[in-house]
Amino acid sequence: MTIILGLDPSLTCTGWGVIRSEGSRLTHIANGQIKTHAKAPMAERLALLHGGIASVIAEHRPDRAACEEVFVNENPKSTLKLAQARGCVLAACGGASLSVNEHAARLVKKAVVGTGGADKSQVGAMIKVLLPGAKVVGTDAADALAVAIADAHLGRQPGQS
Known part of the structure; x- marks a missing residue:
């Protein structure tokens, strides 16, 4: 059994999702979004x-x-803001000594929906199929759950090559 935290970083709204993976069985644990106010100072948002x-x-x-x-x-400018948000999220993982697998967005969509060009509504629909009964709080949380699901299928366990 492995507990996986999926992350969809953004300065405006970072999505997160936690799943349990037991072989090919996936179970939803929790999901959420962390929203920041656009007018707040950058340091506070981060x-x-x-x-x-x-x-x-x-x-x-x-x-x-x-x-x-x-x-x-x-x-x-948008790329820089995304990178800053991503850095904060990864620093939180590093601070907890949590290993992080990274996956391309197209690969995540392909692993979850079957096509790398899937849109947010298709990802959301598949989350409902793959994690029945999960109450997903928004599209960013759905994207984070998709990252966790893809990692369950694609990710390597720490120590594997």
Whole structure:
């Protein structure tokens, strides 16, 4: 049995999802979103993200985490903000000595939906199928659960090569 924390970092709204993986069986444990206010100082927003993820880790004690790899979009300012948010989330994992697997967004979508070009509604629909009964709090949490599910299928256990 492995408890996996999936992460979908964003400065505006970071999604997180925790699942249990036992062989091919997946069970939903929890999910949520950490939202920051756009007008708040950057340092406060980043501290909120870090503290929020650190609290999730302390509460659910995952065995490992999984995060989408950073992608570069056309707006360099947006890319920088995403990188800062991602850094806070990864620092929270590192502070808890939690190993983190990273997966490309297209690979996550392919693992969960069957196509790398899936949109958010398709990902959300498959989360309902793969984790029946889970109450997903929003699209960012659904994306984080998708990362955790993909990691359950694709991820390596710590120490594996």
